[in-house]
Structure formats: C-alpha cells, structure tokens
Amino acid sequence: MEDLGRIYQLIIPVMGHNITLNLDVILMTWIVIALLLVFGYLTVRNRGVRPHGLQILGEMFVSQLYALTEDALDKEMAKKYAPLITALFMFLLLCNWIGMIPHMHEPTKDLNTPLSLGIMGFFIAHYAGIKSKGIKQYLKEYCEPIFLMAPLNVIGELSKIISISFRLFGNIMGGAIIVLVVSYLVYSIILPPFLIAFFSIFIGAIQAFVFTMLTVVYISVQVK
Amino acid sequence: MLNDIQTWINVAAYTGGGMAMGLGAIGAAIGEGYTAAQANAAVSRNTELSGDILKSMLVGQAIAESASIFALVIAILLLFLSVSNPSLLTAAALFGGGLCMGFGAIGSGVGSGFPAGQACKGLVRQPQVAGKLTTNMLIGSAVCQTPAIFSMVVALMLIFIDFSGAPLLPTWAALIGAGLSTGLAAIGSGFGGGLAAGASCEGVARQPETVGNVTTIMLIGQAVSQTASIFGLLISFVLMFKSYPESAALTASMCLLAAGISSGFGGIGPGIGNGMAAEGAVRWVARDVENAGGLMRTMLVGQAVSQSTAIYAMVVSLCLIFVV
Numbered sequence: 001m002e003d004l005g006r007i008y009q010l011i012i013p014v015m016g017h018n019i020t021l022n023l024d025v026i027l028m029t030w031i032v033i034a035l036l037l038v039f040g041y042l043t044v045r046n047r048g049v050r051p052h053g054l055q056i057l058g059e060m061f062v063s064q065l066y067a068l069t070e071d072a073l074d075k076e077m078a079k080k081y082a083p084l085i086t087a088l089f090m091f092l093l094l095c096n097w098i099g100m101i102p103h104m105h106e107p108t109k110d111l112n113t114p115l116s117l118g119i120m121g122f123f124i125a126h127y128a129g130i131k132s133k134g135i136k137q138y139l140k141e142y143c144e145p146i147f148l149m150a151p152l153n154v155i156g157e158l159s160k161i162i163s164i165s166f167r168l169f170g171n172i173m174g175g176a177i178i179v180l181v182v183s184y185l186v187y188s189i190i191l192p193p194f195l196i197a198f199f200s201i202f203i204g205a206i207q208a209f210v211f212t213m214l215t216v217v218y219i220s221v222q223v224k
Numbered sequence: 225m226l227n228d229i230q231t232w233i234n235v236a237a238y239t240g241g242g243m244a245m246g247l248g249a250i251g252a253a254i255g256e257g258y259t260a261a262q263a264n265a266a267v268s269r270n271t272e273l274s275g276d277i278l279k280s281m282l283v284g285q286a287i288a289e290s291a292s293i294f295a296l297v298i299a300i301l302l303l304f305l306s307v308s309n310p311s312l313l314t315a316a317a318l319f320g321g322g323l324c325m326g327f328g329a330i331g332s333g334v335g336s337g338f339p340a341g342q343a344c345k346g347l348v349r350q351p352q353v354a355g356k357l358t359t360n361m362l363i364g365s366a367v368c369q370t371p372a373i374f375s376m377v378v379a380l381m382l383i384f385i386d387f388s389g390a391p392l393l394p395t396w397a398a399l400i401g402a403g404l405s406t407g408l409a410a411i412g413s414g415f416g417g418g419l420a421a422g423a424s425c426e427g428v429a430r431q432p433e434t435v436g437n438v439t440t441i442m443l444i445g446q447a448v449s450q451t452a453s454i455f456g457l458l459i460s461f462v463l464m465f466k467s468y469p470e471s472a473a474l475t476a477s478m479c480l481l482a483a484g485i486s487s488g489f490g491g492i493g494p495g496i497g498n499g500m501a502a503e504g505a506v507r508w509v510a511r512d513v514e515n516a517g518g519l520m521r522t523m524l525v526g527q528a529v530s531q532s533t534a535i536y537a538m539v540v541s542l543c544l545i546f547v548v
Contacts, residue, residue: 068440071437071516071517072517072520152532152535155535155539156528156531156532156535159451159455159531159535159538162454162455162458163448163450163451163454163455166454166457166458167370167447167450167451167454170370170373170374170377170454170457171370171373173377174373174374174376174377175373177377177380177381178373178376178377178380181380181384182297185301198366202366203366206363206366206367206443209443210443210444210447213440213443213444213447214444214447214448217444217520217524220517220521221521221524221525224521
C-alpha cells in the first residue's frame, strides 16, 4: 500500500532552486513515443492501394479523426489541425492503455502530462482565434456583456485548462488507485483483470477521446 | 475516556462508514426505480419484447448499482480496517472519507438510471437497434460514474495516506473539508451526466443513423457537466496536500472547512444545469442532425455561462485557503 502516491524523483539543485524531474513519467512518455514511431513505421512499410495488415488500422485512425475534425471546424482549417488532433488522440490512447502491462505506468497518471497537453491546447485555440478574428475582435469578446465582466471571463477561460487536464488526470489516476487498493484487499485474486479492463481499456479510451474532442471544440469555439 | 485516541478513531470510522453506506444507498435505488418504471411502460406497449426489455433493465440497473457498491466497499473498509499509525488526524480523515463517498454516490446513482430507463423505452420503439442502444447506454452510464469514482478516490486517499505528521489544529478541518468538497460537488455532475446520457439513448432509438453524432455530443456534454466535480476534486487535493502552519485559533480551521463546503455546494447546481443543457443539445441533434455544429456551439456557450457560478465558488474556496 506504500505505493499510493509514491513518485521516483530526481532533484537537481540549480542556483538555490530545486529542479524536480519525475523519472517514471519521463521514461514512460519516451516509451510511448517510441512505440508510436514503431507503429507509424510498420503501417507505412508495405503500402499498397489495397490496404492490408497494419495499414488498415493506421488509415482507420487517420480517416476517422480527420472526419471528426472536419465536423467541428471547416474543411480548410481541418487540414491544418487534423494532424495535431490525430497525433494527440493516438498519444493519449497509448498513454492510457500502457498501464495494462505489469510494471508500466500511465504517463497521464501524473498531473504534469495532462496539464501540459491542456496548456498546449489552450494556446493553440487562442492562437487560432486571434488569427481568424483579429486581435481587436478577440479582445472585445472578453468585455461581453459589459466590460466589468472581463476578469471573470478571463478566469472562465483559464478554468478550461484546469477542467480538461484534471478530468483526464482524475480518471486515470483514480482508476490506478482503485485497481491498486482493490488488488491489495483481495490479494490479487480474480477481480483485478476485470477492473483493469474497465478502468484502463474502457475509461482510458473514452477519456482519450473526450480530451481530443474538447481540444477540437475549444479551437472551434474560438474560431467561429 | 474522551482523550483516548483509539476511541476517537473508532467513533470516526463507525460514523463515517454508516454515513458512506446510508447516503450512498439513496441514489442508486432511485435510479433503479426509474429504470424499472420505464421498463414497465415499455412492456405494456409491446408485451412480446418483454424478455429483451427485462434483460436490458437488469443490465442498466446493475450499472446504476455500481455507485452504491463503491459506497459499500468504503463502508466495509471503514468498519474493519485496522489503522497502523493512530492519531487524532486519522479520525478526521476517516470521517471525511466516509462523508465523501456517501455524498458522492448520490448523483451518479440517480443519473445512471436515466440512460437505462430510456434504453428500455427505446427498445420498444426500435427493436432492431438493440445492439447500438445497449452500447450507447453502457458508454453513457459508465461516464456517469466518473463523479462517484472521483469521490471514491478521495475517500481512499483519506483512508490510506498517513497524515499524522501534520499539525492537528487546522488540518483536521482541511481533511473533513476535502471530503465534503468532492462528495457534494459530485451530486450535481452525476445527475447532470445522466440527463445527457438518457437523452442520447432516446435519440438513438428515434434516429439510429445519427448514433455517431449523438454519442460524440453526449460525451462532450457529459464531460463539460463534470467540470463542477473536477473543481471539487481540485479543492480537495489542495486541502489534503497543502501544509498548514499550526494555529490554535478557531478561524484557521473554519476557513478550511468553509472552503470545502463552498466548492462542494457550489458544484451541485452547475452540474445539474450543464447536464440540462447537454440533454437539450443531444435530444435536438438526434432530430436535426444537419445542425449538429450549431447546436453544439450553443450548448457549450450556455454551459460556460451556467458554469460561472461553480467558478465563483472555486475562487472563494481558493481565497479561503490561501488568502484569509
């Protein structure tokens, strides 16, 4: 039970400040990236007009996510943002699923991963908004309905980062904690595989999808 | 006898366990009753399908029950767990954990009854899409459980993490506040997510070909209506893991307790309101799929406005924790 909330950290003192690195998370993130690169290489290795093998899986990911992006944004914009959205979904899906393997941890279990992805989505959405509406119109929207509401509008925008990243973090970390505690209570007999199937595979896939869709939706709300 | 630490821990564990199961039994029972009522209506419309409807009702009720099973697990843990490092803070943490799970199970239990009920009703309308309807119901009611899962996580953390190093005087209030914050905020979000999921099951039964759009908008709507419970979770984490200077003054403790109460009660309304917005959007996307984009934008803007009260509550909580 001591595993609850334990993190392996490397603390480097630099000029009076401590730089803390969460080694587990960094290692697991690189493993996920490497696996995705291998997957990408394998899908395009034997390309053909008639797709077969892994190429089908790769094309399915790309075409489904392009279609979802086109639904939310228009066709021109979708071309620009769909690669990002596809990559985000595949990264999150693998991040959430990798915890199924013993001794592997989900990088999304640590708040740093979802928070940085959430901040990334926030900046991309606002960049897209400023670019399509112009800075004047963009700033004007904060002063609606009256300019006194501006601070609250800003807090409302910032709270989107909190809600999108904590939703993913809470679900994945919650699943991991419940699996850990229940496995401890039942001495790892019978129950854990079912719990992992529910929390890791099912909830993991849904939350990866929700995070990706919300990023698209935040972009589309800023643009229109 | 009242100075005996073990007595206090037992008192907290027993009352906490009772609260967890007692409050946790409210929601699931209401949700299951709603499902059964809709199943009755469905059977009376088409008696030949009664076998399928009964199956669908039982599956839906089993999922609605899971929130109160979470509560049962926490209650049993509280009743039979032996504490390794007893201190008065452990007592506060155990009581907070019980409260958190008890309140947190109410919303998700009631909420996941809606998709189950609407799935039974939809089965009569379109018996040939039973597969799609069941999948949609399962996704919808699983996402409904998220607020209850958040409360279970906070409850487990309160029970298992060793807080005994912290100063007793303000920290006891922080631990009980952490339980109240997530537990109360989960009520609204669970209920609201259920409204959206129910509308999506109804929509799939009306227009089976819109299932992709309907499921996507349901998931986004549910995700946004969970925001209130996520704010509650955030405040709980801050309350649990911030270190407080020791202070014998009553105000310091009450500030922390009030922070939990503020974000907890503040989350109930926005969760239900956002769920209603999502319900409307999902229902009308199923009837008018051409306008899905516009409907979704209206839903999001409306939800953002109705969410602002949860943000006020969170700002007040953060002020109470960090400023006052």
